[in-house]
Amino acid sequence: MSLSDIWDVLVLGVVLGSLYAVIAIGYTLVYGVLQLLNFAHSEVFMSGGFGGVIALTLVEPAAGPTGLQSAGYVLLGMGAGAVLGGAVAFGLEKAAYQPLRRRNAPRLVFLLTAIGASFFLYNLAGKLFGRYPMKMPTMYENKKLFEVFGAGVSVTQLIIVLAGVLMLLTVDLVVNRTKLGSGIRAVAQDPEAAALMGVDIDKVVSRTFVLGGLMGGVAGFLFGTNLQVDYTMGFLPGITAFAAAVLGGIGNVRGAMLGGLTLGVVESFTVEIWGDAWRYVGAFAVLVLVLMFRPTGLLGERVGRTA
Template sequence: MSLSDSWDVLVLGLVLGSLYAVIAIGYTLVYGVLQLLNFAHSEVFMAGGFGGVIALTIFEPAVDPSGMQSVVYVLLGIAAGAVLGGVIAFGLEKAAYRPLRRRNAPRLVFLITAIGASFFLYNLAGKLFGRYPIAMPSMYENKTVFTLFGTSVSVTQLLIVGAALVMLVAVDVIVNRTKLGSGIRAVAQDPEVAALMGVDIDKVVSRTFVLGGLLGGVAGFLFGTNLQVEYTMGFLPGITAFAAAVLGGIGNVRGAVLGGLLLGVVEAFTVEIWSDAWRYVGAFAVLVLVLMFRPTGLLGERVGRTA
């Protein structure tokens, strides 16, 4: 593989990896505050994809939109993905997890509820939107924006990396610099003490879900733009992003980003060197190897307690 080939592959990997990173944050935030593996997060992601399709179909893009039109459609899609993702995540916490917390249900029950909610949501989507893939309405001509060291970067690739970067920085600021962020960190560290200090745990948990849902929804929209939207689209990216969160150290926001990018890049190089059929073999071999030597993940655990 020549140097310019490697650069091409690296770009592919970073694009995919930045999507994984955004989804992984949803897993890691919720794990941080509830020690819950929210497997239904992959369906929040899926909902974001459908949100984009619905909004763009309603506002029916002009044929071959360009310029300002394109910008408006992209923003509309991002907003719709975020809203639907946030709403589903909010509803999920309210309807599925909060009653369990009230009753102090065992961890296992949370996990089974998460899996059940995931099945419920994607089958519901299949029923509502049909069990076949849907193309994201065209928002722009996906041409090359610029060429970087011989690798052409397309509009979609730039959009994905750009949007991911903005969201990752925003989440980092929210968690580390805002009142909600100190709430999240306080609940993650010790919910009882946090409650005694006047933190409204229910509110913090609910907002954490919404924050993760907004990100997951936008990721779903971006993923759907790059591929297509389907009721089962959440499964593989969801599992991979969960693995990315664990790889980076679950509960740790920056770890999730690092894990996501790393998995994306490893996948891309696996595909290049062997083939697409080996994609997950390569990626998950790296996961197992890393966890063997660093069981708490690359950046350990900073936000939550030890798993």
């Protein structure tokens, strides 16, 4: 493998890894506040993809758009993805998890509910939008923009990485610097004490879901732009992102980012060296190895104690 090959493969890995990282945030935030593995998050991600397709199909992007128009379309797609992702996450929490919390249901019930909600949501999407894969309307000419050490970077790839980095920074700021963030951290650390100190737990939990949903929705739109959108698109990226969250240390926001990027890059190099059929073998071997020696993941701690 020559040096420019390595950079090529690295670019592909970082692009994929940014998407995994953004999705992983959703898993890790919810785990932080509720100790719940929200498997329906992969469907929040999927709904973001549909949000983008629907919004862009409605505005019908012009052929041969100007730079400004293209930027508008991309922002619209991201916005629509975020809105639908956030809305689905909000509804999911209200309809599926809040009643369980009120009744103090056992953990296992939460987990089963999450899996059930996931099945329900993707089949609902299949009913509503059809079971054919859909292509994201063309928003710009996806040409090669510039080269990093001989590796070409396309418009889509740049958008994904930029949006990913921006979202990760925002979440990090929100969790560490804002009132909502203190609430999230307080609930993660000790829900009872937080409630006694006057934190409205219901509100914090609900907003945590929405925050994760916004990110997941945008990731769904970006993923759909890179590949295509269909009702089963959430499953594989969802599982991988969940693994990324575990790899980084579930409940740890920065861990999720690191885990996502690591898995993306490992996947890309695995594919380059052993072929596409081995894609997940490399990534999951890394996951198992890390967990063997560091059962709490790369960065370990939970949301509450990190910051």
